[in-house]
Amino acid sequence: MNELRFQDGNEEAAPPREDDEGLYGMTDTTVQEIAESLELGQEDPIREVVAELHTADLADLIEQLKSKHRTLLFEVAGDLIDPEVFSEIDESIRDDLVEDMDPTEIAAVVTELELDDAVHVLEDLEEEDQQDVLRELPAEDRLVIEQSLSYDEDSAGRLMQRDTIAVPEYWNIGQTIDYLRDTQDLPNEFYEIFVVDPRHHPVGTIPLDRAMRSQRTVNVRDIMNREQKLIPVDMDQEEVAYLFQQYRLASAAVVNESGALIGMITVDDIVDVINEEAEEDILRLGGVSEDDLFGSIMGTTRTRFTWLLVNLLTAVLASIAIGFFDATMEKIIALAVLMPIVASMGGNAGTQTLTVAVRALATRELTSNNMFRILGKEAIVAFLNGTAFAILIGLVAWIWFGDLSIGWVIAVAMVVNMLVAGVAGMAIPIALDHYKIDPAVASSVFVTTITDIIGFVAFLGIATLVLL
Amino acid sequence: MNELRFQDGNEEAAPPREDDEGLYGMTDTTVQEIAESLELGQEDPIREVVAELHTADLADLIEQLKSKHRTLLFEVAGDLIDPEVFSEIDESIRDDLVEDMDPTEIAAVVTELELDDAVHVLEDLEEEDQQDVLRELPAEDRLVIEQSLSYDEDSAGRLMQRDTIAVPEYWNIGQTIDYLRDTQDLPNEFYEIFVVDPRHHPVGTIPLDRAMRSQRTVNVRDIMNREQKLIPVDMDQEEVAYLFQQYRLASAAVVNESGALIGMITVDDIVDVINEEAEEDILRLGGVSEDDLFGSIMGTTRTRFTWLLVNLLTAVLASIAIGFFDATMEKIIALAVLMPIVASMGGNAGTQTLTVAVRALATRELTSNNMFRILGKEAIVAFLNGTAFAILIGLVAWIWFGDLSIGWVIAVAMVVNMLVAGVAGMAIPIALDHYKIDPAVASSVFVTTITDIIGFVAFLGIATLVLL
Numbered sequence: 001m002n003e004l005r006f007q008d009g010n011e012e013a014a015p016p017r018e019d020d021e022g023l024y025g026m027t028d029t030t031v032q033e034i035a036e037s038l039e040l041g042q043e044d045p046i047r048e049v050v051a052e053l054h055t056a057d058l059a060d061l062i063e064q065l066k067s068k069h070r071t072l073l074f075e076v077a078g079d080l081i082d083p084e085v086f087s088e089i090d091e092s093i094r095d096d097l098v099e100d101m102d103p104t105e106i107a108a109v110v111t112e113l114e115l116d117d118a119v120h121v122l123e124d125l126e127e128e129d130q131q132d133v134l135r136e137l138p139a140e141d142r143l144v145i146e147q148s149l150s151y152d153e154d155s156a157g158r159l160m161q162r163d164t165i166a167v168p169e170y171w172n173i174g175q176t177i178d179y180l181r182d183t184q185d186l187p188n189e190f191y192e193i194f195v196v197d198p199r200h201h202p203v204g205t206i207p208l209d210r211a212m213r214s215q216r217t218v219n220v221r222d223i224m225n226r227e228q229k230l231i232p233v234d235m236d237q238e239e240v241a242y243l244f245q246q247y248r249l250a251s252a253a254v255v256n257e258s259g260a261l262i263g264m265i266t267v268d269d270i271v272d273v274i275n276e277e278a279e280e281d282i283l284r285l286g287g288v289s290e291d292d293l294f295g296s297i298m299g300t301t302r303t304r305f306t307w308l309l310v311n312l313l314t315a316v317l318a319s320i321a322i323g324f325f326d327a328t329m330e331k332i333i334a335l336a337v338l339m340p341i342v343a344s345m346g347g348n349a350g351t352q353t354l355t356v357a358v359r360a361l362a363t364r365e366l367t368s369n370n371m372f373r374i375l376g377k378e379a380i381v382a383f384l385n386g387t388a389f390a391i392l393i394g395l396v397a398w399i400w401f402g403d404l405s406i407g408w409v410i411a412v413a414m415v416v417n418m419l420v421a422g423v424a425g426m427a428i429p430i431a432l433d434h435y436k437i438d439p440a441v442a443s444s445v446f447v448t449t450i451t452d453i454i455g456f457v458a459f460l461g462i463a464t465l466v467l468l
Numbered sequence: 469m470n471e472l473r474f475q476d477g478n479e480e481a482a483p484p485r486e487d488d489e490g491l492y493g494m495t496d497t498t499v500q501e502i503a504e505s506l507e508l509g510q511e512d513p514i515r516e517v518v519a520e521l522h523t524a525d526l527a528d529l530i531e532q533l534k535s536k537h538r539t540l541l542f543e544v545a546g547d548l549i550d551p552e553v554f555s556e557i558d559e560s561i562r563d564d565l566v567e568d569m570d571p572t573e574i575a576a577v578v579t580e581l582e583l584d585d586a587v588h589v590l591e592d593l594e595e596e597d598q599q600d601v602l603r604e605l606p607a608e609d610r611l612v613i614e615q616s617l618s619y620d621e622d623s624a625g626r627l628m629q630r631d632t633i634a635v636p637e638y639w640n641i642g643q644t645i646d647y648l649r650d651t652q653d654l655p656n657e658f659y660e661i662f663v664v665d666p667r668h669h670p671v672g673t674i675p676l677d678r679a680m681r682s683q684r685t686v687n688v689r690d691i692m693n694r695e696q697k698l699i700p701v702d703m704d705q706e707e708v709a710y711l712f713q714q715y716r717l718a719s720a721a722v723v724n725e726s727g728a729l730i731g732m733i734t735v736d737d738i739v740d741v742i743n744e745e746a747e748e749d750i751l752r753l754g755g756v757s758e759d760d761l762f763g764s765i766m767g768t769t770r771t772r773f774t775w776l777l778v779n780l781l782t783a784v785l786a787s788i789a790i791g792f793f794d795a796t797m798e799k800i801i802a803l804a805v806l807m808p809i810v811a812s813m814g815g816n817a818g819t820q821t822l823t824v825a826v827r828a829l830a831t832r833e834l835t836s837n838n839m840f841r842i843l844g845k846e847a848i849v850a851f852l853n854g855t856a857f858a859i860l861i862g863l864v865a866w867i868w869f870g871d872l873s874i875g876w877v878i879a880v881a882m883v884v885n886m887l888v889a890g891v892a893g894m895a896i897p898i899a900l901d902h903y904k905i906d907p908a909v910a911s912s913v914f915v916t917t918i919t920d921i922i923g924f925v926a927f928l929g930i931a932t933l934v935l936l
Contacts, residue, residue, distance in 0.1 A: 028835055063833060066841065180681045181681055189718070190677050214649070245740075267735050270739070274743060275831075278750070282826075285754065286753065287819060300845070311813060315812040319809055326802075336801075336804035340783060348775070348776060349772070355751055356751070356759065356760060365762070385769055385773055
């Protein structure tokens with residue numbers, strides 16, 4: 001009985017509790033069934049499912065379908081698809097869909113959306129197409145959207161809704177409630193009422209729950225929070241997200257340069273920003289510039305190429321370093337066999353440290369106040385693990401090649417390289433961050449280049465000195 | 469004028485707008501000043517700052533201080549520190565602080581916290597210490613906390629607050645508002661009113677803004693949303709976070725096995741979960757099991773050791789593979805010099821693909837419906853980039869060693885390894901996910917082992933066949 005209530009539109013028998021995927025909205029089976037129905041041209045079951053799905057699930061369904069089936073779906077059930085779906089769909093797929101539409105159609109979708117979603121759809125269009133769509137919009141919508149587009153991408157201005165509830169300080173709760181009951185043009189959802197002075201500058205805020213608990217005669221002034229976080233319209237969205245997290249905000253007022261209230265941001269938009277920013281860090285650390293799962297083959301090939309090219313250059317550098325020791329390796333071929341181990345361990349130790357550093361910089365736990373302390377700690381950790389692995393690999397090499405001195409050489413090289421890895425893994429992200437370069441993008445290439453080169457040079461260099 | 473309003477407790481001249489760090493709460497300078505005052509034993513300026521800081525900022529301050537200074541801070545201004553700080557502080561540091569406190573002191577802190585925060589502090593204690601603290605708590609608090617602790621860590625039961633607003637279906641808005649005005653024991657913050665049947669099963673929900681806009685005579689039944697997401701108390705927090713994101717929820721009802729309302733979860737707790745889960749993926753991909761920035765030296769060394777040990781084993785495996793070709797390398801030492809390039813490029817291409825795959829699995833964009841399509845795309849992308857880099861490195865090797873056949877050998881090995889990297893980078897995370905193994909933890913080691921070994925074997929093997 002309760003199981004059923006979890007489901008939107010999937011009326012089959014409830015799947016077992018263990019299968020989380022099945023409990024909510026769309027299931028993998030739904031997608032398969034829709035794909036089959038599209039193949040067979042059965043319109044009714046498709047229209048039935050589309051009509052019942054939550055927009056977020058419908059967006060997922062569209063993402064999961066093949067490109068051919070997507071087009072078919074819009075032909076068969078386009079009239080049932082809520083325009084809001086366009087704001088939920090993955091960017092690459094949205095671009096594909098929008099490409100097939102003419103400006104009038106896009107404009108029809110855009111007018112149905114909330115401001116931030118409308119802007120989201122429009123901001124990805126080519127400048128020219130954007131203008132074509134804007135021309136098709138009613139004057140009022142166009143003005144508001146153009147205003148929003150005039151703010152920087154990724155700024156508070158793009159995130160905010162323009163509708164807010166603002167009441168003067170001298171009102172009481174009764175007046176406020178009557179105002180809410182009488183006004184039609186209110187934001188879709190809001191969690192607090194802003195109190196403003198005659199210049200429309202925010203002076204306080206009343207959470208809705210507090211307003212509801214108060215008697216009608218209570219003055220707004222007496223129950224409002226005077227401390228509030230005001231978001232400048234040009235603030236970067238990452239900064240806005242930080243504020244929401246740090247101070248556990250449900251919503252916040254956005255102000256213009258002169259400090260007047262011009263909009264508000266709610267926490268549900270921030271959830272998306274947090275996800276985007278975390279995704280950016282994950283992808284950048286992995287050497288990918290954007291989420292290209294749904295990207296075209298050529299687009300994906302091109303964006304990955306750049307990072308691989310950088311890597312090729314660093315790999316060639318490392319090979320040049322190895323080349324200086326070709327005479328040594330010719331004499332003792334065991335060195336060539338063991339050589340990758342030191343570099344690989346350094347690379348991994350460096351990656352561990354830089355991952356912690358990049359994350360700590362993003363969450364502002366690593367600052368100028370504690371960086372030397374933490375750098376010192378990393379050096380000690382690196383030295384301890386370096387020593388442990390030096391002993392391990394030294395023994396392995398000694399037994400493998402029956403030569404104690406090879407064991408000593410690789411052990412010393414291991415300590416050196418892991419120490420360098422630990423220090424570089426922490427210092428490089430800090431330095432990049434200091435110079436306002438995103439440490440998630442660039443740290444990895446710097447650190448692994450260093451650990452590769454130091455790894456090879458330390459091992460082969462010490463071997464040349466000791467063994468020849 | 470407006471600038472000042474952004475600040476909590478930092479009364480100096482507002483720093484320039486560009487310096488985001490300065491705009492809010494605590495600055496790096498605040499930390500330095502506090503550290504100096506603690507050094508000098510100046511109590512007044514410390515107490516002044518502590519009294520004015522937001523708890524979240526105070527938690528940051530404590531994190532930033534040296535361990536010695538932390539203890540001093542509690543001695544000098546402990547009475548001004550809101551217990552809530554304990555729920556905001558990094559786990560390792562909290563453990564240190566709590567270790568110095570006796571059960572009565574911890575109990576005093578815990579009683580002041582909201583349920584989810586209290587549980588957060590208690591769940592990290594050793595079983596025995598936990599019992600000691602629980603014994604010191606008032607019976608009522610103890611029962612509620614014990615109940616909460618009985619749910620799995622990372623389950624909805626741990627996240628939820630037990631206080632909710634629930635009204636019967638037959639009430640009207642006027643009765644609801646009067647009830648809110650008359651009841652003292654309400655949750656701290658809430659965004660919706662739950663409507664329940666006589667068995668206390670949720671049947672609908674009214675967002676607060678809608679309640680406020682409605683006339684007193686309107687029936688609850690007529691304006692409630694009948695569709696709502698009910699969260700089973702044992703649902704994993706990652707799943708809960710997914711629901712909140714997918715359906716843009718501000719709060720949701722938590723139900724027990726029989727479907728009765730027993731609590732609610734609000735979006736601010738979900739923001740923390742989203743962060744935790746994203747952090748987990750980032751760290752695991754980097755080979756770190758937890759955020760150890762503030763961890764002890766020995767603890768950090770130990771947790772990093774495991775991953776490095778796995779890496780050592782795979783590196784030795786790769787060396788064994790190389791060892792089979794020592795005769796070939798002895799004859800053509802250029803092979804030893806070039807050997808790391810193919811492996812390194814494969815490793816990076818594999819990491820790119822697996823990063824996209826891990827992320828897409830986490831966001832549920834990669835499913836059984838599209839995995840073959842996407843695997844096919846990755847293979848083509850890998851082949852295209854493999855060919856591009858084969859041509860590049862082939863030319864470089866030819867010119868460098870003046871030997872066209874070495875150029876051919878490395879080019880062919882490059883295409884082979886990058887193709888393997890692309891396919892493995894996508895297939896391995898999918899396979900791990902299928903067998904319920906976290907792809908973020910294990911993918912990287914599998915993929916790089918494969919690309920290392922295939923890289924070395926393809927290059928040296930083809931060389932042995934062609935050049936000898």
